[in-house]
Amino acid sequence: MPCLYICGECGAEHEIKPKEPVKCKDCTHRIMYKKRTDKMIQFEAR
Amino acid sequence: MSQTVSQLTRQPELEILEIKNDSIIFILSNTDISVANALRRVMIAEVPTMCIDLVEFESNNSVLCDEFIAHRLGLIPLVSDNIDKFCYTRDCSCSDRCDQCSVELRLNVKCTENRPRDVTSSDLLSQNSAVIPVSSQVTSSNSEQEIPIVKLRRGQEIKLRAIAKKGVGKEHAKWSPSCVATYQFQPIIVLNQNRIDELTDQQKEEWVGSCPTKVYSYSPHQSTQQVTIEDPLRCVYCLECKKKAESFGKPDLVHLEQKQDKFIFTVESSGALKPEDIVLYAIQIIKRKLTDIQGQMAEGML
Ligand code: SF4
Ligand SMILES: [Zn+2]
Ligand SMILES: [Zn+2]
Numbered sequence: 555m556p557c558l559y560i561c562g563e564c565g566a567e568h569e570i571k572p573k574e575p576v577k578c579k580d581c582t583h584r585i586m587y588k589k590r591t592d593k594m595i596q597f598e599a600r
Numbered sequence: 601m602s603q604t605v606s607q608l609t610r611q612p613e614l615e616i617l618e619i620k621n622d623s624i625i626f627i628l629s630n631t632d633i634s635v636a637n638a639l640r641r642v643m644i645a646e647v648p649t650m651c652i653d654l655v656e657f658e659s660n661n662s663v664l665c666d667e668f669i670a671h672r673l674g675l676i677p678l679v680s681d682n683i684d685k686f687c688y689t690r691d692c693s694c695s696d697r698c699d700q701c702s703v704e705l706r707l708n709v710k711c712t713e714n715r716p717r718d719v720t721s722s723d724l725l726s727q728n729s730a731v732i733p734v735s736s737q738v739t740s741s742n743s744e745q746e747i748p749i750v751k752l753r754r755g756q757e758i759k760l761r762a763i764a765k766k767g768v769g770k771e772h773a774k775w776s777p778s779c780v781a782t783y784q785f786q787p788i789i790v791l792n793q794n795r796i797d798e799l800t801d802q803q804k805e806e807w808v809g810s811c812p813t814k815v816y817s818y819s820p821h822q823s824t825q826q827v828t829i830e831d832p833l834r835c836v837y838c839l840e841c842k843k844k845a846e847s848f849g850k851p852d853l854v855h856l857e858q859k860q861d862k863f864i865f866t867v868e869s870s871g872a873l874k875p876e877d878i879v880l881y882a883i884q885i886i887k888r889k890l891t892d893i894q895g896q897m898a899e900g901m902l
Contacts, residue, residue, distance in 0.1 A: 590659075590661075594656050594657065594658055595656070595657050595666060596654060596655070596656045596657075597654070597655045597656075597657070597666055597667055597670035598653065598654060598655075598670070599651075599652045599653055599654065599655050599670045599671060599673050599674025599762070599774075600653075600671065600674060600772050600774075
């Protein structure tokens with residue numbers, strides 16, 4: 555499953571592969587956010 | 601050697617001074633400081649309650665991160681009046697968890713309006729109508745008592761499943777049923793009125809003001825002009841009044857003493873248990889510990 559990142563500027567989703575620059579392929583913005591998993595996550599309430 | 605056991609054993613007494621919804625004040629007498637302290641510590645750390653212990657997030661795009669919200673949920677006191685019906689998950693016969701050892705609560709809120717939405721403890725829906733956040737009890741339905749969890753803006757959503765388990769305060773403080781559990785010795789304060797009469801009005805006022813907890817009262821405008829003891833129980837034995845009296849050259853103006861064989865307990869409940877139940881459970885737990893030791897001793901001597 556590819557790992558998709560969201561651009562902090564234009565909101566586009568892109569895949570970034572290992573060794574690739576962290577950069578939006580549409581607008582060249584360099585801040586990319588990792589998507590939250592859609593799996594359930596469990597925490598201890600402590 | 602002529603004393604029998606029954607002559608040596610004392611009969612501890614407990615006198616209740618006041619019971620309120622969330623606090624109890626009682627006097628324990630005829631016993632040792634070790635017993636009083638054991639009772640205090642058991643009330644804080646070993647009386648079990650129910651508390652949220654696991655949180656399973658499905659979605660959360662609020663400003664607070666998952667860990668933060670999970671921690672806040674854990675600290676919400678849950679009504680634990682039927683705690684006896686639950687068992688600890690580690691002792692339970694089930695493999696993971698079941699209705700006997702846990703209660704499931706759900707939180708599912710989405711903000712669709714333009715103004716911020718407060719998510720509070722009353723949004724937590726429990727599967728067991730007896731184990732609910734303390735603020736959701738019918739007796740306290742005013743919104744001031746609700747415990748805030750997080751605020752949502754338009755489009756933000758929080759959806760989770762929380763699992764409450766039985767536990768004790770020594771594992772994590774969230775399980776402690778008492779907010780305050782303290783005892784104090786009975787203070788004996790005796791004023792020497794003759795010495796007080798020797799003081800000027802200004803000195804009297806200064807002396808009464810020297811007590812940080814306002815044990816004494818003095819009203820110069822009243823005809824009586826008396827220095828009186830308002831509430832001896834407020835005394836914290838800082839001895840400021842004694843020092844002040846000495847600075848006036850009258851060390852025998854006041855006599856202060858702690859009566860070491862009477863313990864005045866104040867216990868405040870978090871709301872999880874009734875304050876009187878905290879005391880009763882604690883006594884039960886101490887008794888059970890002693891019986892356990894007795895059994896082990898008997899076994900060891902065989
Ligand atoms: S010992 Fe301290 S608290 Fe107690 S009466 Fe004196 S000044 Fe007040
Ligand atoms: Zn972009
Ligand atoms: Zn179980």
